[in-house]
Structure formats: structure tokens, C-alpha cells
Amino acid sequence: QVQLVESGGGLVQAGGSLRLSCAASGRTFSNYAIGWFRQAPGKEREFVAAIGWNDFNTAYADSVKGRFTISRDNAKNTVYLQMDSLKPEDTAAYYCAASNKGPQALAVSYKYWGQGTQVTVSS
Numbered sequence: 001q002v003q004l005v006e007s008g009g010g011l012v013q014a015g016g017s018l019r020l021s022c023a024a025s026g027r028t029f030s031n032y033a034i035g036w037f038r039q040a041p042g043k044e045r046e047f048v049a050a051i052g053w054n055d056f057n058t059a060y061a062d063s064v065k066g067r068f069t070i071s072r073d074n075a076k077n078t079v080y081l082q083m084d085s086l087k088p089e090d091t092a093a094y095y096c097a098a099s100n101k102g103p104q105a106l107a108v109s110y111k112y113w114g115q116g117t118q119v120t121v122s123s
Contacts, residue, residue, distance in 0.1 A: 001026050001112075002024060002025075002026040002032065002098045002111075002112040003024065003025045003026045003112075004022055004023070004024055004096050004097065004098060004112055004113065004114035005022070005023045005025075005114055005115070006020060006021065006022050006094060006095065006096050006114045006115065006116060006117040007020070007023070007117060008020040008021050008117060009094060009117030009118045009119045010118075010119070010120070011120045011121075011122065012119075012120070012121055012122070014086060014087055014088055014121055014122065014123050015086065016086050016121070017082070017083060017085075017086065018083045019080055019081070019083070020036070020080065020081040020083065020096075020117060020119070021079070021080055022034060022036070022078060022079040022080070022081075022096030022114060023076075023077065023078050024077045024078070024079070024098065025077065032053050032098040032099060032100055033051060033052045033053055033057075033099045033100075033102050033103040033104065034050065034051055034053065034072065034079040034096055034097070034098055034099075035047065035048075035049065035050035035051075035097050035098075035103065035104065035105075035110055036048040036049045036050070036070065036079075036081045036094060036095070036096050036097075037094070037095045037096075037097060037107060037110075038090075038092035038093065038095070038119075039092055039093050039095070039116075040091060040092040040093075043092075045095070046061065047105040047106070047107070048060070048061055048064055048068065048081070048094070049061065049064065049068055049070040049081060050070065050099075050104060050105065051070045051071070051072055051079060052102055052103050053072070053074070057102070058070055058103060059103045059105060061105070063089075064083075064090075067084050067085045068081060068082065068083050068084070069081075069082040069084075070082075081094070081096075086119075086121045088121045088122065088123045089121075090119060090121050091119060091120050092118075093116040093117070093118050093119075094116060094118075094119050095113055095114055095115075095116045096113075096114045097110035097111075097112060097113045097114070098110060098111060098112040098113075099111065
């Protein structure tokens with residue numbers, strides 16, 4: 001079992017920045033990639049970014065490339081999502097998830113999910 005807890009969400013003006021954290025506990029993470037997804041009201045959950053745990057492979061959605069950066073601190077079992085140049089359309093609940101299939105963009109590839117943290121970007 002893997003437990004994931006997100007933090008760092010909040011309200012920010014357009015153009016601002018936030019850093020989300022995903023703290024993991026439970027089973028060893030040597031085989032798990034961590035992904036970030038988001039879901040806005042009335043919309044489907046969408047992939048944002050992902051990172052392998054044992055390597056530095058990363059993947060990003062086109063909508064966030066150049067603005068968001070995913071990174072990890074293995075010593076702290078934590079993955080971060082640095083979000084810069086935020087736009088109102090980035091407003092959503094953000095979730096992190098763990099997958100043993102590498103950094104995937106498909107939500108079905110992730111077995112464990114956190115409860116989410118809300119990000120609101122005002123115009």
C-alpha cells in the first residue's frame with residue numbers, strides 16, 4: 001500500500017507561482033513513478049506531468065510545458081510540481097498518483113492516488 005498526500009495548493013493571481021508537494025509513505029518507491037493530474041469542475045481528469053522514481057525521465061502535457069517543472073527528492077519521498085506563469089485555466093484540483101509502469105500519461109496506469117489539493121488562479 002502507498003499513501004500519498006498533496007499540499008501547497010491555494011489562491012494565486014495570474015502570472016504567479018505555486019509549488020505543490022506530494023509526500024509518499026508506505027511501500028518502497030524504487031519501482032514507482034509519480035504523476036500529477038488535475039480536474040476542473042465539469043471536466044475530465046487530465047494528465048499534467050510525471051517523473052520516474054529511479055531515473056530522471058519526465059513527461060509533461062503540452063499545456064504546461066515550459067511553465068511547470070516536476071522534480072523529486074528521494075531522501076524525503078517527495079515529488080514536487082513547480083508551477084510558474086499560472087493561468088486561470090490552470091484552476092483545478094491537483095492530484096498526485098503512483099504507478100509501477102513508469103511515467104505514464106494515462107490515469108488508468110496509476111494504482112495509488114492522493115486526495116488532491118485545490119489550485120485557484122484569479123485573472
